[in-house]
Amino acid sequence: MTKRRLRIGSRGSRLALAQTELVCVRLRELYPEIAFEVEVIKTLGDVARTASLSAIGGKGVFTKEIEEALLAARIDLAVHSLKDLPTTLPRGLKLGAILEREDPRDALIARAKADGSATAHLRALRSGAVIGTSSLRRLVQVKRMRADLEVREIRGNVDTRLRKLDDESYDAIILAAAGLNRLQLAHRITALFSTDEMLPAVGQGALAVEIRAADLDLERLLAPLDHGPTRCATAAERAFLRALGGGCRLPIAAHARCEGERLLIEGMIASADGAHVVRSSLEGRRDQAEAIGERLAEKIKEASATDLSF
Ligand SMILES: NCc1[nH]cc(CCC(=O)O)c1CC(=O)O
Numbered sequence: 001m002t003k004r005r006l007r008i009g010s011r012g013s014r015l016a017l018a019q020t021e022l023v024c025v026r027l028r029e030l031y032p033e034i035a036f037e038v039e040v041i042k043t044l045g046d047v048a049r050t051a052s053l054s055a056i057g058g059k060g061v062f063t064k065e066i067e068e069a070l071l072a073a074r075i076d077l078a079v080h081s082l083k084d085l086p087t088t089l090p091r092g093l094k095l096g097a098i099l100e101r102e103d104p105r106d107a108l109i110a111r112a113k114a115d116g117s118a119t120a121h122l123r124a125l126r127s128g129a130v131i132g133t134s135s136l137r138r139l140v141q142v143k144r145m146r147a148d149l150e151v152r153e154i155r156g157n158v159d160t161r162l163r164k165l166d167d168e169s170y171d172a173i174i175l176a177a178a179g180l181n182r183l184q185l186a187h188r189i190t191a192l193f194s195t196d197e198m199l200p201a202v203g204q205g206a207l208a209v210e211i212r213a214a215d216l217d218l219e220r221l222l223a224p225l226d227h228g229p230t231r232c233a234t235a236a237e238r239a240f241l242r243a244l245g246g247g248c249r250l251p252i253a254a255h256a257r258c259e260g261e262r263l264l265i266e267g268m269i270a271s272a273d274g275a276h277v278v279r280s281s282l283e284g285r286r287d288q289a290e291a292i293g294e295r296l297a298e299k300i301k302e303a304s305a306t307d308l309s310f
Pocket residue numbers: 062081082083084158174175176177178179203204205206207
């Protein structure tokens with residue numbers, strides 16, 4: 001009898017492949033009778049390296065081609081960084097599993113100085129130091145801590161950005177700790193921002209496995225990979241983002257966590273220049289995750305109607 005085959009779609013970046021490999025290893029261990037094959041799929045976000053992602057359409061640039069392959073049954077499952085996945089999935093697709101979240105925090109990676117040591121923390125950087133990030137969310141939060149720093153756009157995948165930090169005129173860059181950890185690059189981290197200092201992107205640090213909604217058999221196979229507390233926390237965060245209008249270009253951040261049967265969420269929205277920031281939090285029952293996220297969005301919308309000029 002020939003072995004049953006399941007095809008896993010992944011972007012080709014080193015991080016995407018490492019993340020897909022993580023899922024593959026667990027699936028092969030659980031189901032040695034199934035052949036899991038990785039198919040690399042190029043997305044617009046991978047092709048348009050030099051263009052600003054907001055200029056080429058923002059949401060879904062890392063996922064659209066992969067979702068098309070899923071719908072056309074050229075692949076059976078896809079591994080994504082949850083934070084790259086738009087809050088509303090195409091009809092016919094669903095999240096088969098959300099894996100236990102890695103570190104959700106943002107990390108500061110400072111350039112090594114001539115003596116080999118790295119600047120200890122953002123607070124220790126000289127006035128006028130250049131921080132590389134292309135995330136408005138990170139920009140506005142850096143500016144609130146250190147208005148005297150210069151924030152400059154930086155593009156490319158994690159390895160490219162680290163190389164640019166070493167070669168070009170950035171003093172430090174900011175990346176998600178999760179990606180660095182998964183690439184065995186934790187030693188490059190100079191300091192971690194607390195979530196109070198820098199609220200993460202919705203879904204940051206979590207991996208999602210996307211499947212066809214009708215693929216009930218595959219959903220059952222993926223059940224052991226699903227992590228309940230992460231699913232609840234990220235459901236609240238994604239409901240928050242969706243309610244604020246996922247497509248809007250304003251910096252939005254949220255972080256939720258489960259403590260027993262309770263769920264706590266913090267959310268933030270800022271004006272594009274970072275001059276106005278509304279941040280708030282909410283707590284409730286874990287089984288009400290989406291409703292809590294939506295209520296936080298309402299709370300923040302009310303506060304920002306008077307506070308922000310949207
Ligand atoms: N498209 C960027 C992206 N998407 C997911 C991660 C990191 C891994 C994660 O947040 O799970 C990154 C890189 C970064 O922000 O540093």
